[in-house]
Amino acid sequence: MDARPIGVFDSGVGGLTVLHECLVTLPHEDFVYLGDGARLPYGPRPLAEIRRFAGEIGRFLEGQGVKLVVAACNSATAAALPELQLALSVPVIGVIQPEAHAAVRATRNRRVGLLATEATVASGRYEALIHSLDAGVTVVPVACPELVPLIESDDPFGEATVEAVRKVAGPLKQAGVDTVVLGCTHYPLIRPILQRVFGREVTLIFSADETALEVSETLARKAIENDAAREGICRFLTTGDPASFLAMGSRFLQVPIAAVEQVRVADLEAVAA
Ligand code: DGL
DSSP, X not given: OOOOOEEEEESSSTTHHHHHHHHHHOTTSOEEEEXXXXXXXXXXXXXXXXXXXXXXXXXHHHHTTOSOEEEOOHHHHHHHHHHHHHHOSSOEEOSHHHHHHHHHHHOSSSEEEEEEOHHHHHHTHHHHHHHHHOTTOEEEEEEOTTHHHHHTSSOTTSHHHHHHHHHHHHHHHHTXXXXXXXXXXXXXXXXXXXXXXXXXXXXXXXXXXXXXHHHHHHHHHTTOOOOTTSOOOEEEEESSOHHHHXXXXXXXXXXXXXXXXXXXXXXXXXXXX
């Protein structure tokens, strides 16, 4: 039995969609979630900068005594997963590999679309992982800079979001994909819009449930699970504004958030220095 918490991080509140699935799968575990709201969004940033931020957060979480780190951010996973795994002494799980596996399993015509941030698309990580499983799969990536701001806006389900989804879906429909990887933590929030635009015949792949499963299997494999009879607790930290995290966070987590603690970016930088 291992009572240490699991560390989960994202550029902001998007990773709470991953935490949500972890809470469902592992209700007896404790979690520390850190959202880097002060430096959100990661998507338009250079990969090297995202890698630096992820390294700082990984070390900070390790300093909080976590037993495993989940990079619950596709851009951070794309930019930094191997470096994080090298730098930290605890296991690090990203959100891309579980989705790549699921996409290869799901596709029947071996044409897979990818919707993600500019950084994730630029990294080529999905293509590399999908091709390591099946080199014959054609991957069609589309960067979607408009979607994250729209999903975080006051009207995430409005006409502007539907229009933006239609625009990014166009090239994927044209390419005849039968499976679309939603390679960003924010997209589960607009799942009904995405499914309506793509139609029922297209399989949508989300990382959250696949990632939670991988976390659970890793804990079991390493025998570092907490007592299954207990009820876990969550701590929420942000480098941004705790009040905004609280308001926006409940939308993503779909569970009430009691308190949010502030962490300064300087504290993250100091741990990594
Ligand atoms: N969390 C980011 C991701 O999954 C989306 C938000 C951002 O651009 O920071 O790629």
